[in-house]
Amino acid sequence: MKTIHFVNVCKYIAFLWASFFIQVTFAQSSSWPYRPIKIIVPFAVGGATDIAARIIAPALSEQLGQQFFVEIKAGAAGNIALEHVAQSAPDGYTILIGNVSTNSINEILYASKLKVKPSTSFKTVALVASIPNILVSGPNFPPNNMKELVAYAKARPGELNFSSPLGGYSHLDMLDFNRRAGITMVNVPSKGAGSSQTGLISGDIHFSIVNAASTTTLIRAGKLKAFATTSANRLFSFPDLPTFTESGFGGVGSDQWNGLFVPAKTPPIIINKLHTALNQATQKLQIKEAFTGAGMTIMANLSQEEAQNFVNNEMQRWARIIKENQVNLE
Numbered sequence: 001m002k003t004i005h006f007v008n009v010c011k012y013i014a015f016l017w018a019s020f021f022i023q024v025t026f027a028q029s030s031s032w033p034y035r036p037i038k039i040i041v042p043f044a045v046g047g048a049t050d051i052a053a054r055i056i057a058p059a060l061s062e063q064l065g066q067q068f069f070v071e072i073k074a075g076a077a078g079n080i081a082l083e084h085v086a087q088s089a090p091d092g093y094t095i096l097i098g099n100v101s102t103n104s105i106n107e108i109l110y111a112s113k114l115k116v117k118p119s120t121s122f123k124t125v126a127l128v129a130s131i132p133n134i135l136v137s138g139p140n141f142p143p144n145n146m147k148e149l150v151a152y153a154k155a156r157p158g159e160l161n162f163s164s165p166l167g168g169y170s171h172l173d174m175l176d177f178n179r180r181a182g183i184t185m186v187n188v189p190s191k192g193a194g195s196s197q198t199g200l201i202s203g204d205i206h207f208s209i210v211n212a213a214s215t216t217t218l219i220r221a222g223k224l225k226a227f228a229t230t231s232a233n234r235l236f237s238f239p240d241l242p243t244f245t246e247s248g249f250g251g252v253g254s255d256q257w258n259g260l261f262v263p264a265k266t267p268p269i270i271i272n273k274l275h276t277a278l279n280q281a282t283q284k285l286q287i288k289e290a291f292t293g294a295g296m297t298i299m300a301n302l303s304q305e306e307a308q309n310f311v312n313n314e315m316q317r318w319a320r321i322i323k324e325n326q327v328n329l330e
Helices: 002-030 048-064 076-086 100-109 146-154 169-181 193-202 212-220 268-281 285-293 304-324
Strands: 037-041 068-072 094-099 122-131 133-137 161-164 186-189 208-211 225-229 256-263
Touching: 037 048, 037 076, 048 068, 048 094, 048 122, 048 212, 048 256, 048 268, 048 285, 076 094, 076 100, 076 256, 094 100, 094 122, 100 169, 100 256, 100 304, 122 268, 122 304, 133 169, 133 212, 146 169, 146 225, 161 169, 161 193, 161 208, 169 186, 169 208, 169 304, 193 208, 193 212, 208 212, 212 225, 256 268, 256 304, 268 304
Parallel strands: 037 068, 037 094, 161 186
Antiparallel strands: 094 256, 122 256, 133 208, 133 225
């Protein structure tokens, strides 16, 4: 009898502790945020994801009354940041601004290397923006349009190169373009948009697919030559630039997108607050103008469920592209 009584007492104490923990967690979640929040960027400064983070950080600070600051954790194709955020406390104070590579491609390409699984380690809070990509070369590269480009490359198999982060969306898009166009080019791995642009301008790199947010100024200045855009329609900023589809390569190339992600066990109340704050912030004129000026289209008006479904569908699409192009980085 004494043993049964002792066991019952232990169960009661455990119940009290569990109840207390739940109440404390709920109280903390309800009062979120009560201290500064980090937005972790998985790539180098100056890329589209970094630009998007620096647009929304002050806007979220204004909406929620606490400072949101940007922290760069670049490296390993974004996997360093992925693992850091996934393994951080699920309390809403460490947020990932991931993109098509980190949250749709990396789980497929680096399945045995990643210590986390993006599809289950994260919850999608909201999409932020989409960014069309542009196939570009240096200003002195001989071809001036897609037809000339393909003919030039076919006449020089294996002699031309392109630059992209290994395993990133631009790398996979270029492989897909090579296969569809019947050309052979060599990839020169880069650390991000900045290093690719430097090589293009100097002529050391022949081609690259780079996001419009970081190349628009260079194209207008004549420092880069544009051939086609991945967007469904022509860009407002470059009405004479054809799409890949118009150039005879429908289905090749993809827009980049980014979104906010939190560890999977983050309380729903925090996710809802963050989603609402982002949606409200991106409805403000100055934020809309900032994204438009960077060549981005706001996607934060999607619901959490729509955003999560979008990310899931993107993972399936990239799995198909990776399989078709027989890409294996492990």
